[in-house]
Amino acid sequence: MCSLCSALGLGTSWEKGGLDGEQARWRLHREAVATAAELTGLLRAARIRIRANPDFGFVVAFATGRTEMVASLADLWHLLDRRKVGIPDPLVV
Numbered sequence: 001m002c003s004l005c006s007a008l009g010l011g012t013s014w015e016k017g018g019l020d021g022e023q024a025r026w027r028l029h030r031e032a033v034a035t036a037a038e039l040t041g042l043l044r045a046a047r048i049r050i051r052a053n054p055d056f057g058f059v060v061a062f063a064t065g066r067t068e069m070v071a072s073l074a075d076l077w078h079l080l081d082r083r084k085v086g087i088p089d090p091l092v093v
Contacts, residue, residue, distance in 0.1 A: 029054055039076070046085050050076070 032052035039050040039058075047063035057071040060079060070076045080087050 032058075042088055042090055043085070045088070048080075048085065
């Protein structure tokens with residue numbers, strides 16, 4: 001992954017933004033909500049729901065009722081890998 005996703009620890013994560021101003025904050029929040037919706041659709045078969053958290057990143061809700069918070073998409077993929085959740089390829093789905 002590239003540094004835009006903060007996988008290498010370089011650059012500012014796009015989930016946290018990097019722009020100033022109230023309008024930029026709302027735009028970034030809308031993008032995070034849209035990303036969470038897309039991820040939820042992608043992980044629907046595994047019964048996992050993703051919700052954008054404006055203060056942290058994403059909240060991951062599993063079918064068991066357990067929830068976990070992740071700061072970035074890279075952290076989300078690592079969490080799913082640790083929990084042995086098959087990650088569908090978004091380019092094939």
